[in-house]
Amino acid sequence: MTKATENWIEICSLDEIPPSQARTVNIGNASIAVFRLSDDRIKALENRCPHKNGPLAEGIISGDDVLCPLHNWRIHLEDGQVAAPDQGCVKTYSTKIEHGIVFLDLE
Amino acid sequence: MNNKKKLVMIGNGMAGVRAIEEILNANPDMFEITIFGAEKYPNYNRIMLSPVLAGDTTIEDIILNEEQWYADNDITLHLGKRIKEIQRGYKKVIAEDGTEAEYDKLIIATGSNPFIIPIPGHDKKGVMAFRDIDDCDAMVEAAKTYKKAAVIGGGLLGLEAAKGLLHLGMETTVIHDQATLMNMQLDTVAGAMLRSELEAQGMAFKTSTLTTEVLGDERVTGLKFKDGTTLDCDLLIMAVGIRPNMALAKDSGLFCNRGIVVNDYMQTVTDPAVYTVGECAEHRGIAYGLVAPLFEQAKILAYMITGQGLKTYEGSVVSTKLKISGVDVFSAGDFMGTPGADIIELMDKVGGVYKKIILEDDKIKGLVMFGDTADGPTFFQWMQDRKDISEQRSTMLFAASGLGDAGHSGIDLAASMADQTVVCGCNGVSKKDVVDSIVKGGLTTRKEITACTKAAGSCGGCAGLVDQILASTLGTAFVESEHDPMCGCTELNHEQVKKQIKNKKLTMVREVMSVLDWKSEGCHVCRPAINYYIGMLWPQDSEDDRTSRIANEKMHANIQKDGTFSVIPRIYGGETTPDELIHIGKIAKKYAIPTVKITGGQRIDLLGVKKEDLTAIWKDLDMPCGYAYGKALRTVKTCVGSNWCRFGTQDSTSLGIHLEKQLDRIWFPAKVKLAVSGCPRNCAEATIKDFGIVGVEGGWEISTGGNGGVHVVVTELLCIVKTAEEVEQVAKAYLQHYRETGRHNERCAPWQKRVGLERIKALVVDDLDNRKALIERLDLYLAQQEKDPWVARIEDAKKDGLKIFSEYTPIDIPVRVES
Numbered sequence A: 001m002t003k004a005t006e007n008w009i010e011i012c013s014l015d016e017i018p019p020s021q022a023r024t025v026n027i028g029n030a031s032i033a034v035f036r037l038s039d040d041r042i043k044a045l046e047n048r049c050p051h052k053n054g055p056l057a058e059g060i061i062s063g064d065d066v067l068c069p070l071h072n073w074r075i076h077l078e079d080g081q082v083a084a085p086d087q088g089c090v091k092t093y094s095t096k097i098e099h100g101i102v103f104l105d106l107e
Numbered sequence B: 001m002n003n004k005k006k007l008v009m010i011g012n013g014m015a016g017v018r019a020i021e022e023i024l025n026a027n028p029d030m031f032e033i034t035i036f037g038a039e040k041y042p043n044y045n046r047i048m049l050s051p052v053l054a055g056d057t058t059i060e061d062i063i064l065n066e067e068q069w070y071a072d073n074d075i076t077l078h079l080g081k082r083i084k085e086i087q088r089g090y091k092k093v094i095a096e097d098g099t100e101a102e103y104d105k106l107i108i109a110t111g112s113n114p115f116i117i118p119i120p121g122h123d124k125k126g127v128m129a130f131r132d133i134d135d136c137d138a139m140v141e142a143a144k145t146y147k148k149a150a151v152i153g154g155g156l157l158g159l160e161a162a163k164g165l166l167h168l169g170m171e172t173t174v175i176h177d178q179a180t181l182m183n184m185q186l187d188t189v190a191g192a193m194l195r196s197e198l199e200a201q202g203m204a205f206k207t208s209t210l211t212t213e214v215l216g217d218e219r220v221t222g223l224k225f226k227d228g229t230t231l232d233c234d235l236l237i238m239a240v241g242i243r244p245n246m247a248l249a250k251d252s253g254l255f256c257n258r259g260i261v262v263n264d265y266m267q268t269v270t271d272p273a274v275y276t277v278g279e280c281a282e283h284r285g286i287a288y289g290l291v292a293p294l295f296e297q298a299k300i301l302a303y304m305i306t307g308q309g310l311k312t313y314e315g316s317v318v319s320t321k322l323k324i325s326g327v328d329v330f331s332a333g334d335f336m337g338t339p340g341a342d343i344i345e346l347m348d349k350v351g352g353v354y355k356k357i358i359l360e361d362d363k364i365k366g367l368v369m370f371g372d373t374a375d376g377p378t379f380f381q382w383m384q385d386r387k388d389i390s391e392q393r394s395t396m397l398f399a400a401s402g403l404g405d406a407g408h409s410g411i412d413l414a415a416s417m418a419d420q421t422v423v424c425g426c427n428g429v430s431k432k433d434v435v436d437s438i439v440k441g442g443l444t445t446r447k448e449i450t451a452c453t454k455a456a457g458s459c460g461g462c463a464g465l466v467d468q469i470l471a472s473t474l475g476t477a478f479v480e481s482e483h484d485p486m487c488g489c490t491e492l493n494h495e496q497v498k499k500q501i502k503n504k505k506l507t508m509v510r511e512v513m514s515v516l517d518w519k520s521e522g523c524h525v526c527r528p529a530i531n532y533y534i535g536m537l538w539p540q541d542s543e544d545d546r547t548s549r550i551a552n553e554k555m556h557a558n559i560q561k562d563g564t565f566s567v568i569p570r571i572y573g574g575e576t577t578p579d580e581l582i583h584i585g586k587i588a589k590k591y592a593i594p595t596v597k598i599t600g601g602q603r604i605d606l607l608g609v610k611k612e613d614l615t616a617i618w619k620d621l622d623m624p625c626g627y628a629y630g631k632a633l634r635t636v637k638t639c640v641g642s643n644w645c646r647f648g649t650q651d652s653t654s655l656g657i658h659l660e661k662q663l664d665r666i667w668f669p670a671k672v673k674l675a676v677s678g679c680p681r682n683c684a685e686a687t688i689k690d691f692g693i694v695g696v697e698g699g700w701e702i703s704t705g706g707n708g709g710v711h712v713v714v715t716e717l718l719c720i721v722k723t724a725e726e727v728e729q730v731a732k733a734y735l736q737h738y739r740e741t742g743r744h745n746e747r748c749a750p751w752q753k754r755v756g757l758e759r760i761k762a763l764v765v766d767d768l769d770n771r772k773a774l775i776e777r778l779d780l781y782l783a784q785q786e787k788d789p790w791v792a793r794i795e796d797a798k799k800d801g802l803k804i805f806s807e808y809t810p811i812d813i814p815v816r817v818e819s
């Protein structure tokens, strides 16, 4: 379900995010990790691991999860949940791609 | 055949069958054995009924002795036949169905019966105990129809039952007559922590509550308590204790008190032909209810009955562990402490860790641990040994927690454990027993160790520890042992994957995963490994997959704890020049580098570089990448050598610089460090390097497989050569052999241990043709790696026509103020 257009913020074109990797997006005080999955879906998380603030954008992507680069916590890109045995949750942001442009919803 | 004595055993449970196993071990031909068991199953691991109920394992997996085992050992097994009478005068036993058996020796191992509190209504339908497989099945069945369970008894068994019922989807309340859960094992602090943990898992509690009546017509519908309140429930488990099962023995005239009374040889005090073992036995006034002491008894019984000599059973000190996943509890000895006792305590409320040790004259009298119980067995051992802990007391509660991923990580605890420390409390297996079985039996999996020593075969609480010992004994060989898959994404192990990549000529990570039926998109363990194997096997036909590299190797810099990076350029052999130092200094200033540090590897580290500055700083530096982040050649440490040193016999600096230049830009299974010392004083510490070289009069001593990290390993002598050229040849051949046969993330030290120095020597030193072939393969690989990774990244960034694109640069979006 798409939200009203005014909440969407244009980020970059899809090509500017390397395949199966991520880019850091800074908006105001928020640092957001925007991931491009192997099938070109886009997911966005707050760029801060709940463990010790690891920058998630540098993590290795495994399926629909990202592994934090500092101590390998596994975080689900869809809902931001940390996989057991670790615990925690990362804020997620809605994303969409229109005509090859990536949008984020900050709400 | 006919001169065998007849041995009959009543009860086919854990203690009894263990005694039979011990007897067979001691003398397999002495007895003609007959066993009667009231249950219809062969001997199973009763302890594991809790995990079965909680869905963590299955009945099939907890059978300890299959029926085949009885057949193999010529044991006549009567399952589902309860003995109703022992006629000691005729030396025979009679089962309920009339089956009879005569004996020369009889073992009674009838275990115990769960105690059912005789309150009104205790015989209603839906009221049961938790003791055997049938009870387990009945609970699973009940949970399909009924939804509200109550458990009376907040001890070990009650809590495990309640956890199982929760797992089965029932709303579960535990009723306990005391204020503290597991009050026989825990103090109030640990009891309260346990309670809140279990509440978080969904369990409800009513403590300090006496149940007076079971309500309902035919089936239980609720409970009534002493204070007049009630609780609805349609299933009730009573877990308030056990009573030794001794009616049969008593009826046959054997002296019984709390249990069937035995002497220190586990013989009944009444009749030397009759032995007793297990929960039904009373020894020096105690009837035990945990398997560890029962297994000790079984051993003593076997000694006696087979005439091995007179070992005596002296009684046991027991420790307790709760088997609820996610809840770690350990308790032993006097865990309360008398007022004024000498107590050391650690409490981490947020982290949920509590440790308390009660001391007397600097010796441990008791302990309680919650949350982090890893050191429990060690402390318990110290307690039994009456060890003086005055030296450890200030640090002992801070556990040795996991160190980094060093290619042999997480083995500190096991490695630091004393040989005699009991690892498996249930079966009394020491660390030494486990290590011996690994070394002498060539074992590589926990399963094999359990089969051989029984460690981890009962409550399973020490399984992790056994794994650690395995790991520390075998080095990384274990972590990726022949039997173990690479990781959870595949069934294949490292060797199999490597072979397939080679045979099928697979040249892309994704291709490997799809051809070899990977279960998922791969993880941080398998993808970097596959990427390495591809690059090693197909240097000319493959491209590095950056998405399969961990952050450091992807960024060509070390990620720091605050998300910035460090930059370490090569300073070959640690030798620099004034100009180079000035140049580095200028750049450090230009980029306002917060910390500049001389590393332990003789070079300079610029710490705290922002990701977006990386490409620029590399460009400005214009020095080769130091690979300080990668599974690659790190440093070649050198000393000043014969150029300056009054003792130097060889020019170690030049050789070190030369080697570092030759071996630069190679990916290895793990990081590789070299050192060259100019004389045996060895100032470059060559004997703790992956490949160490020490100059001697007229030649070079090459020793390999050292490690200075988590576990210090000293190198072993590989060979002595005359010239620097030969050193280079041997180094290249050795390292190429390591590249080809090492497993990803396995450093030279554990690799050399695994494959054996002699074999390496044969292939690298003695077989000159093979040495040559190895060097050729390495040179072929090197030819493909001509570009410095920093230069390559700078070019990539430039190449990219897109204005803002560099993955090193964040995208900054200005905040728009909404109107």
Ligand code: SRM
Pocket: B404, B405, B406, B407, B558, B559, B560, B566, B568, B597, B598, B599, B600, B601, B602, B603, B604, B605, B628, B629, B634, B635, B637, B673, B688, B689, B706, B707, B708, B709, B710, B711, B747
């Ligand atoms: C920078 C340096 C410390 C220093 O300031 O001196 C260093 C820093 C790190 N070492 Fe080291 N090690 C450094 C020399 C050493 C040495 C000494 C040596 O090489 O002479 C050792 C012991 C020798 C050895 O390796 O056998 C050493 C043994 C380790 C280990 C344990 C390795 C092992 O096999 O047990 C690790 C953990 C690992 O590799 O997983 C490690 C890991 C690390 C990491 C990469 C931790 C990490 O994963 O982030 C550190 C990176 C810090 C950073 O963010 O930059 N470092 N490290 C040294 C860099 C030398 C260089 O110029 O490249």
Ligand SMILES: Cc1cc2nc3c(=O)[nH]c(=O)nc-3n(C[C@H](O)[C@H](O)[C@H](O)COP(=O)(O)OP(=O)(O)OC[C@H]3O[C@@H](n4cnc5c(N)ncnc54)[C@H](O)[C@@H]3O)c2cc1C
Pocket: B010, B011, B012, B013, B014, B015, B016, B017, B036, B037, B038, B039, B046, B047, B048, B049, B050, B081, B082, B083, B084, B109, B110, B111, B112, B130, B131, B132, B157, B160, B245, B248, B277, B278, B279, B280, B288, B289, B290, B291, B292, B294, B321, B323, B426, B459
């Ligand atoms: C759910 C649960 C969890 C447990 N957890 C732990 C734990 O974590 N750690 C621990 O150390 N211990 C634990 N225990 C206790 C442990 O299982 C017992 O101490 C152990 O099984 C006792 O062994 P045994 O041989 O004396 O008795 P049992 O294993 O009970 O064997 C006795 C057998 O004799 C049979 N029998 C009885 N009378 C007759 C007769 N007249 N004729 C023929 N057969 C007869 C019984 O049916 C039974 O099969 C647990 C027990 C349960 C029920």
Ligand code: SF4
Pocket: none
């Ligand atoms: S640099 Fe220091 S803190 Fe970091 S891993 Fe090495 S020894 Fe540990």
Ligand code: FES
Pocket: A049, A050, A051, A052, A053, A054, A068, A069, A070, A071, A072, A073
């Ligand atoms: S900061 Fe992410 S795992 Fe430690």
